[in-house]
Amino acid sequence: MRQQEFENLYQAKWLAFKEQCELLEKREPLSSEIDFSANYREVCHNLALAQQRGFSPGLVASLEKLAARGHQQLYKNRQSIFGRIIRFITQGFPRLIRQNASLFWLCTAICYLPAFIVFLIIWADPDMAYSFLGTDTASNLESMYNPSHERITENRDIDSDFQMFGFYLWNNISVDLRTFAGGMVAGIGSLFILLLNAVLLGAASGHMLNMGYEDTFFTFVIAHGAPELTGMVVSAMAGLKIGWGMIAPGNYSRKDALLIRSKEGVRLLFGAVFLTALAAPIEAFWSSIGTIEPNVKYTVGAICWVLVFAYLFLAGRKGVQDGSE
DSSP, rough: OOOHHHHHHHHHHHHHHHHHHHOEEEEEETTTOOOOHHHHHHHHHHHHHHHHHOHHHHHHHHHHHHHHHHHHHHHHHHHOHHHHHHIIIIIIIIHHHHOOOOOOOOHHHHHHHHHHHHHHHHOOTTTTHHHHOOHHHHHHHHHHTTTTSSHSSSOHHHEEEEEEHHHHHHHHHHHHHHHHHHHGGTTHHHHHHHHHHHHHHHHHHHHHHHOOHHHHHHHHHHHHHHHHHHHHHHHHHHHHHHHHHHHHOOTTTTHHHHHHHHHHHHHHHHHHHHHHHHHHHIIIIIOOOOSSSSSHHHHHHHHHHHHHHHHHTTTOOOOOOOOOO
């Protein structure tokens, strides 16, 4: 790429970043949808390209000055690691979801539409449950959610709850990590794991409904399912970010595109881990209580779903986006 083409391609972004620096220098807030840290990284990448390709000293100097201004604003109020984590959870992560809203809704559809279709198939033909789940898995579900099962009629002791909390925490996070790692295969692995879990969810739901165990099943999964399933969707987003960087690098080399997409993918993965980690205590200490009335469980579950989506689409809309998360 020649210098003139390079400037034409990125000039508008440089001007926009300069305006963002000027606003921050005046201590004025940026729009909540602006990811200043990502814009700063792109300017640094442009600077590296300009130096590598031997573009004019004037262009290199102007990019160096712009990168320096961005660096000063990005790191002038560096927070502790704990503070940065809190800022990411409360502001950075929900903003990142909104910036990738199209991908979020696509992955959500890939998760829930197949689950709903499988649910309808099994509802119409109960014998199909054994084709989707297998005999052993179907039998285990029948035993676990039978209203006469001791999990339903008796509450676990606190030691068992803590043991299950550890199990749920590890299991939930490992699913996120596998889904994210699947993105290395051009995103196909992430899609496969997401679809597989969707099919299992739909099959289990349809089978429990046909067995007459809907209350014991749905009251167990509805509350912790909100952060857990949403975390799984977000981990698929993270994997697809990497896969897309490999398939469609755009104006970057495949290596540079993969590096840029991986950074955003890792941030999405951190958010997914937060959500699924949040699901573990709910599943261990609330969902497992079988003696609570179903109406109460359904109400709490509905509140959990509302809170998760309110968090993703409302949190972090105020304040300066200085990239410190």
